[in-house]
Amino acid sequence: MSLLYNNPEANPQTHVLIIGVGGYPYLSGGDREITQSVDAAKQLGQLSSPPVSAEAFYNTVMKLHEDGAWIKPVGSVEVLISPCKDGKVVFEGQQPDIASMSNIDKAYWDWKARCDRHPDNVAIFYFSGHGLEKAEHYLLAEDFGANPGNPWRGGFAFDMTRRAFSTCKASAQLFFIDACRQVTSDMLTTDLSMSPIENPNILAKDCLYHLTQKATAVNESAYGKKNEVSFYTKALIGALCGDAVTQDSETNKWCIDTGTLASKMTSFIKKIAPDQGYEQRCVNITSDVTNIIQFMETPNTELTITCLPEAALEIAKFSYLNLASEENDSRSPKNEPWEVKVKAGIYKVEASFINGQYDYGHAYKNCMPPSALHTFILM
């Protein structure tokens, strides 16, 4: 059963399709490994991160739903998962169907029909797994390589499918693709026959609010650590949960909009994986911008107050005051920086020192998610 959440209503809703492919049984290391004849199939193997990433994305969608944060409440979430052999167990107690090409095909059409029910619906598509690219970005289902003569039958042409989806009535259409975009040597010399799930036609106008985000640039890879959520999905989850929050200038509400998700994602990945050695660049296709998430309350952020030299911490008394809400607190001297969860805002932070050893007044600090650090530099 792949429809893990289904609560259709007449009002506009958010409908989500999540696909995580880690187990590729016919490829290297798979349960039914067979000799492959095409480079693309020979060179790919099992992935431990996509099922974990897909589960983390699902949990985020549901958590935001429980918090009432989706502006268009969640109407359905369908999940297809192909776990990696010896990988982390995911979706325990639930039994999503496997991410085979036939299941992806069916889930796509069902999801599109759900999205099509209202023009103000939000459609969200998330894919994590193997990807290859030559003009088209090809996303690979778990049965990629089942037929070594034509392994491409186990995948689909994503860009054409995304374009074809434009005939759907949903005015906001978001596609998040956490997959590599590399090209193998035999792909360069072959005209690939992989088809889209749906063929685009000339009637497919763009939707009003469109965001297609790919985790990495063309001919480059998407990264992650074994059995962990990938860097991109971590950044995406962080962004949806508040890192990309801005205050809407018209309503003064704290919102996540599609434009900020697009423009800030590369910098979010950089923060998550600073030691990666290079910048994993997200690539976006966008149209006009809309808010998709709205937080009921001012978002929280981590504020750390410390001083240099750190030895002075043991005689430092810290305090903070939120200039808007007047929320305040103080801390007696301790041997460590003061880490505290506060509401976003401008803060007056103060430090005083036992015996007046250092002389320091106050400073103002802007605290926005995900975190803020203030260091008193002592002379």
Place this chain on the structure above:
Amino acid sequence: MKNKNMGSLKVIIETHEPESKFIPKQIQILGADLSVKHSLWIEDNLWMQELGAGVYLVRLNLASGKQIEKIAEVFDGEVAELEFNIAQFSPMESQEWAYLTKSSVGDNVVEYFRKDNRLPETIQIRSKRWRYYHQRWISENESPVEFSRINEYGQTSKIDVPREMQLMEVTPLEKQSTFICLPPENSLNFMIKKAVGPQETIDDINVSVGIANKVAQALLSLMNSGDMLKGKSLFTVKNAEQLLYNKISDPVGAAIGGYFLLKTRELDRMHNWPDNLADWFDWMPDGAVIHGWQLIQMGAKPDTIRIIRQRFLEAVKRGIPIYSEGLRLLYEGLTMLSNEFEQSDRDIEKALSTIKKYMAAADLSKENTTFRGSSPDLPELNSSVEKGVFV
């Protein structure tokens, strides 16, 4: 009469190049609850605003995505001064235009090298200019780019590009060439730098092109990064309409305005100007792409499908769209027409096959169409699978 409890905020912006003063910069003034009190774009290095006494967060945003935030305390009857040094974002004066307007340029790496006590690495490159003449690419004899060794700081040169389809080929020693579409302009800014990062996982070079119309350039950068909200605040639909209207004097600015209006779906505001842009500048593929897509977005009908077909075929005949957005739209449009005619329209199939090759070798994260290959009509990528580790 002076208002009670009012003071002023003076924002001073430091740049190296006097010319950078005209680069659009967004200033946002946020109150203590972080609600936006003022938000505007300036094309100056000085700005003043009367404000109620209090504490404000002042945010300076650039089209490159770079941002500086400072807090100002405004006292009754006094002027609070804030200085923003945006020159720090660029390693050299001559590169400021790129670092302040383009997200694809990356960060200033001077500190990175200084901290590690390393010198930037130099690589050798050669460059060659190509023009599209009677549907053939012809190389120019002399190299317009003076330098042959570049490092991570890069170098800017000024080049004159006439009103015709032109490409710059840049080839690092013993590596594949990169081709970049050049918009026509006298004194076009052109920067090449060695890309920062391990060469086994990324491209060797990073090329940027900057046009003189700084507002159109900023708009292009914002569209490219997906920050359409800022794009819309910088550039009202009316501005875009004006840019498109001014096509005779600035066809490239008109094309950028056209792409913007397509994205915001302000199709009525485009009038019949894309049609004129396509007709009057018959060397520029972008006008034909924009007109074709205006018709698609307005709802294709049997008679308009004929015009759309004609426009997309014209675009392919003219060469390669100057902007990546145009290349993507042309590829998608031809794909849709191919399906419409059930793969039986020979001209469309041929055009699609041509554009598909460019798409396969193109880096759509760049504003200007940029592709790898061995010559302008032989776009191709090298295999990259061995380069990285999959997740």
